[in-house]
Amino acid sequence: MAATNIPTTPHVFTAVVLRAFDQRRLGRWLLKAAAGLSLLYILTPLIFVTWLSFCREEIPSFPPHGYSLRWYAEIANNQQFIDGFLLSLQVGVIATAIGLAVGIPAALCIAHFRFAGRGFLNNLLLFPLVVPGVVLGTAFYVFHVQIEIATNGNVPILGSLAGLVNGHILLVIPWTVRLVTATLANFDRTLEEAAQNLGADRWTTFRRVTLPSILPGIVAAAMFGFVSSFSNLEISLFLVGPGRTTLPIAILQYLEWKIDPTIAAVSVLQMLVVGAALLITDRFVKLSRVV
Structure with missing residues (x-):
């Protein structure tokens, strides 16, 4: 019996290896x-959405009757979209700058120091990421009303514009704290001591x-915060004042009265x-290092 088993041992081993190889290959194919x-x-x-923005007809149908750039031209003729874009750009830049100025020192404090309530402070700074935007907007609106009553x-x-920026700063701070703290986790503090x-x-x-x-963490935080x-x-719905509109609000107001591919064209431009911001940021700072 022992002599009979000797010739078959290599065949058994080969079969096991081939079976394991087939399973790994199948697993890779399933993962892909x-x-x-x-x-x-x-x-x-x-x-x-991209396909819809190039359709010629106002009410798209399939198959389409042709393609056109007319809806992109409609954006330039709509002053509400232009004003909304400029206001969103202005608020985004100001809120990002102030949010970085507040979030970077907070991240350095959390990463470098050990103190009572450190975990609570970290969770508190990240809180706006998990709280629904409607709740934040309502809270800010009530807060601003109470400030005017008290004063x-x-x-x-x-x-006001300051009130709108104040609400958007809260969107930038959590990204700044999270990404800068993640970058500091791999930072060797002996370099500072040296x-x-x-x-x-x-x-x-x-x-x-x-x-x-x-x-890298600062640049990524600025990009995500913006x-x-x-x-x-x-938040903007609750804090925007009369005569002002951000681009998302302008899109929502447009949809209340009319539905055509102009909204798809605006979305494509967004x-x-x-x-472009992602590509430029990744060109100078590899986002894979912090994200």
């Missing part, structure tokens, strides 16, 4: 198929050592702006 289906699920709405109208913040041992003060150490190391502010609808 799942990733492809997920990507298709994500891209399908974007592809459909007898001497601080006209309700419906710089200070060589005579550098705290500001010089931060500017020459710490800042270049956390720059996109969150630029495309925000819920996607191009965000996509």
Whole structure:
């Protein structure tokens, strides 16, 4: 019996190896198929909106009767879209700058120091990411009303540009704290100690050592914070004043009275702006390092 089993042992081993290889190959194919289906699920709405923006007819049909750029020209003729874009751009830039100025020191404090309530402070700063936008907008509106009541109208913040920026800053701070803290997690603090041992003060150490190391997180936070502010609808609905409108609000108001591919064209331009920001940011700072 022992002599009979000897010749078959290599064949058994080969069969086991081939079976394991086939299972790994099947697993890779299944993983690639799942990733492809997920990507298709994500891209399908974007592809459909892009196709819709080039349809010639006002009410699209399939098969389409032709393609045109007329809906992109309609954007330039709609002053509400232009004013909304300019206001969204202005609010996004200001809110991003102030949010970075507040969020970077907060992230440095959380990453470098150990103190009572550190975890609570970190969760509190990230809270706006999990709270629904309608709740935040309502809270800000009530807060601004209470400020005007308490000051007898001497601080006209309700419906003002400052009040709108104030609400959008809350969208930038969580991104800044999260991404800068993630960057600092891999930062070697002995570099700061070495710089200070060589005579550098705290500001010089931060500017020459710490800042270049956390720059990818700062750039990524600025990009994500700006996109969150630029495309925000819920908070803006509660805080925007008379005679002002952001681009998301302008789109919503347009849809109340008319439905045509102009909205699809506006959406495509928004996607191009965000996509360009992502490509430019990744060109100078690899987002894969922090995201």
